[in-house]
Structures are given as structure tokens and as C-alpha cells.
Amino acid sequence: MDNTVTWFEVATDDPEGAQRFYGGLFGWTFGASPAGPIDYRTIGYPGREQPGGGFYNTKGEFPAHAIFHVEVADVEQKCRETESLGGKVVTKVIDDGAGTDFAYLQDGSGNLFGVFHRR
Template sequence: MQAPAYDTVSWFQIGTDDSEGAQRFYGGLFGWKFTLDPDSDGYDLIKFAGAEAPSGGIAHTGGGAENHAMFLVVVEDVAAACAAAEKLGGKVTLAPTTAGSGLVFAYLNDPAGNQFGVFTPPAVPAT
């Protein structure tokens, strides 16, 4: 499987306080399949019919987090993308964070207040 090109939308996330309801809705509407993310508690992976790998996720937002839907762009350097966004009038709402898997991500708002994310996948070990 080929890695997505940098600076392209390659992941999406739906945040909801009703994960089971979201799965029923999107699964019924689009035929999406869901599995628990083995690397993250409270996150379900979304896979499209015929896809080799997941393309999105459902974040369980219980505990006061807002429900949301957002896209994420794969970038070469998350910190550099955050700095560039701020120079262009955007705002970093979640500073660069490294997940246990090595994935680095951040959440930003564009100048109009729309939330989106940027991420760099974990490094692939050399073989």
C-alpha cells in the first residue's frame, strides 16, 4: 500500500458522545465497518468497503468534549505546519502531540474558526 502524498487530506475523524449510534448511522448509510483501535482506548477505526486499511476514526467524546467532524492532512513536519498556520492567521488548539504508536498530530483552527488537524504517521522501521 502506497503512503498518501504530503499535504493531502488522508484521514477524518468523527467525535461523538454516542459511538454506537454513529456506527449504526454511518454503517447503515455508507456500509462503513468499525473496529476498536488496538493502540487507543475510546477510538474506533473506520474502514470503507473494499479498502485495505482504515481511513478515519470515531473518537468517543464523553466527559465534556464537543461532538465534531473534521479532516486531517498528512504533513512532513507537524510543528512546522503549526507555525505556518499561525503565520497565516490560524490558531493551534492542540499543540503537537505524540501518540504511543509514534504518530504525531495537532489540531488547528483556520482564520474563520473551522477546526482541522495535521499529522505525521509513525516512522516505518527499516527492513
């Protein structure tokens, strides 16, 4: 299913900016953080009823990190959208010879993630 991954985590000191970026790129939705000292917001995405991941607000106490791969319909389109939303294309491989196109991208906080499409 396009724009879908299994559980993952994005750690950032800018959760609102990360929500704008990933919501704009993949149509993801976000739940409120439960009451308590930890700001951890659930992430939902098309085709899945239960949350599939979460944003952890590091509050600057830990380095930003994320790594996951998202299956998409068009890798090149997602590369263009990434740049238009303030991200960066790190590595783009179209046609790896085994039937998969993929790219490594970065969001506006510098978090690395991947997108791929199996033909």
C-alpha cells in the first residue's frame, strides 16, 4: 500500500514542523500527546486504523533521529515534493536493476528516511 510503513519513530525538537512536513508529504495525521512529562504524538496514515508510529519531542536533550522506509507510487515525485517542503534528496536510485526504485531523503530537521517503489 502506498505511503505506508510499519511502526517507526521520529525524534525532533520541532514536532510541529515535522508534522507539517510529513503531513504534507504523505497525508499522515497526528494524535495529541497524552498527559505527562513526555511529548510523544501518535502518527496515523492512510489505510491503517491504528497508529503506526510516533513523534518524540526531544526538547533538545537528544539528537534528532528517524529511519524508516515508505512505499510510494512514484519515487521521483516524492523527491520533488520533499524539496518543495524544505527537505533534501540525499541519494536517488531509479531502477536498481532488481525492480525497485528508491531514494534516501532528509526532512527539514535533517532526519534521514527512505522511499521506495517496487515495479
